[in-house]
Amino acid sequence: ALARALTLGKFPDEARAALEERTAADAGPEVWTDLIGLDMNGMDLQRADRNLQLALKAHPEDARLQMLRSVLDLAMGKGDSAAALAQINQALKDADASPELRELGEILSRHGSPGADRAELTRELAILTTRRPTFFTAWRLLISAYMEDGRVIEAAAAGRAAAAAMPNDPRTLRLATEAIAGARLFPEALSTAESWRRVARDDRAEASLAVAQLRATLGQPEEGLIILEPMREAIIAQAEANPQMLTTYAGLLAATGRSREADALLRDSAGADASWALRYITIAEAMTGRPSDARAWLDQCAALVERRAEAAAPLGAQWRALAAATEEPADFAQAARWLSKAVQERPTALTLVALADCQAAAGDATGAEASYRQALTLREDPIAMNNFAGMLAKVRPGDDEARRLATRAIALARAAKVPPDSLARFIDTLGFAELRAGRHAEAIAAFDEALTLDPLLADSAVGKAEALLGKGDKAGAEASLRSLGEKNLRLSRDLAERVQAIRDSLTAGRI
Missing domain, CATH: 1.25.40.10 (Tetratricopeptide repeat domain)
Incomplete structure (x- = not known):
């Protein structure tokens, strides 16, 4: 399926028109597979997800569509990545696959199954991207594996290398932006996102979103709002299809003193849905320039999500962002309280390092030392x-x-x-x-x-x-x-x- 999608990708507009015409005529699963593969190859994951839901509704037992569900979950950061990689491997054994896809399939057959050596997986993917620097799928899998393992510095380096190899490919610049931002290298991420926005041309919404987000992160919310304000009506209308756009817009409103508007846009959804509740939490980061407002927002968030275990990590992250701005030990202590709960649920290296940093800043050297040492038992993190x-x-x-x-x-x-x-x-x-x-x-x-x-x-x-x-x-x-x-x-x-x-x-x- 992925090999065919790559072939179709040479003529994406013509291919899409033909495929959509066929899906409208109650097409079989193979047509849906090609259309979804084309969406994924163009990094339009939201459209791929919508099409896949329609396809599975029409053909719920089709193995290829079920496989694509796993592949798409991996690309969107959802589900079990090991299982998804195994499914990708099956797709890449297609006899029509190109040489680079076959090589990728061999790597995944060795290291893509549950329990396989993750270090060997990333090592071989890195070698493959060095030999085939314009092979986008390999870069995407390599960076995804690095990010999932918490190896954000390596992920950023891979994103940088991919962008250098394919500087005019919007997919690659998007991938690089996400990887570099994940390592908190925000000025570099902004520069990469602006390059992505320049080359995107036809569909600049996602790139505009990234630029606006990074402007806000770098303390330039007014500039970010200027980018998104002309899109306000479309952003609100497409909230379910593209929730991140609305969340970012609400954050920019809050950052520029319009927090009531932000609350009005999000509160009803946040009270009814776990995903929207988590998005509501992230608005606090936009208000770090007004600490009392940010604390009040985070207190609202705690009451809103107190019974949701998955809210501990994002709440801790927002308290940490506030504490970094205020340098107040009490704010670091609040961050540590929530991050401790997150570590109890899932002790990842990244969360443990964040917890340790906050404990140290709050004056809890003993707790910080224990958290750092626990993080280093998971992996050798610089x-x-x-x-x-x-x-x-x-x-x-x-x-x-x-x-x-x-x-x-x-x-x-x-x-x-x-x-x-x-x-x-x-x-x-x-x-x-x-x-x-x-x-x-x-x-x-x-x-x-x-x-x-x-x-x-x-x-x-x-x-x-x-x-x-x-x-x-x-x-x-x-x-x-x-x-x-x-x-x-x-x-x-x-x-x-x-x-x-x-x-x-x-x-x-x-x-």
Whole structure:
């Protein structure tokens, strides 16, 4: 089915017209299969889902349509991915499949079944995409597998590579946008989404949505609303078919001071349906610039979904986003409370790292250490190692475990080919560990490397000033602070306090 869809994809408009004419005439399952495959190849998953529901209603026992149900669930992030991969493998054994599809089928036959080695699956998919860089289906499966395993840095690197290989393919740019945003590399994700919007031409709705979302994430909700406001009537009319569009629009309304309008758009649906309740929760992130409003919204959410176990993780995520903006320990504690419930339901590495970060920021170092260690028993995650190293350096200065963890995290980040500004943050953590251990020369070397990669990294500029002061180089420390001031960077509360401590030391030394 997928092989035929790829063939039809060479002439998508003509193929769609012919197929839709045949489905309207009570066609057999093979016609539906081709039409749905064409939808999926064009990454129009919502239309594929609608067509598949119609097809299964007409042909509920057809094995091919049942297989496509699993394939589509995988593409939409639903259902059992291992079972879906096994179903894909059956489709790819089609005798008419192209060589690259046959090769993919062989990989899935070895590693796509339940209980198979996931590391081998991603390794072989990565090799396949290197050999066949324009093979979109392999990229999609590779990135999906990375994301499902919580390997967001590798997923972003794969998305970046796919976009470089196929820079004019809207499907690929969409995939890359999602992967890069999943790693929280939002400026890069916005740039990729804008490229996607430029090349989409005929159907720009999904790309416009992505750009608007990322604008809001980067603190530019007005610009995001400008993109979606002309589409308001269509967004509301298509809410059931495209709920994310309405959710994003409501979030932009809330972010620009129109939260009552946002509530009016979503509340009735949120009270009646679990999926809409979860979407309602996400609106809080749009209000992080008005903390009291965001807290009130999240309190409403808690009452709305208190009996829904699946709401714990998204509620925790929204409290965490608010806490990151306010830097208030009480907000981090609320995030940790909900994330703890989520971990009890499903202890994934990503959720455990988020929980640990919040526990550390709330002052619960013991709980944070336990959560980081539990995350690292699940897999060797560079973000977990990096954040754990930073916390250890803060609460146990001189503990060599912090340096070991930071060094290993850097090695993993380099292997994943993260962007320079992201790599700089890993190196900064090593510098902080060296600084806290009193190894000032090593700290300065690390901070210098980080600042070479990202000259705007305030953490490293402050750390370097502290290390220079620790060595007795007051002139160097003053120069580092001057450089920081010239860049006019926003400092976190912790960094601002550290800068003030350096200035106090320098002033005291002159008295």
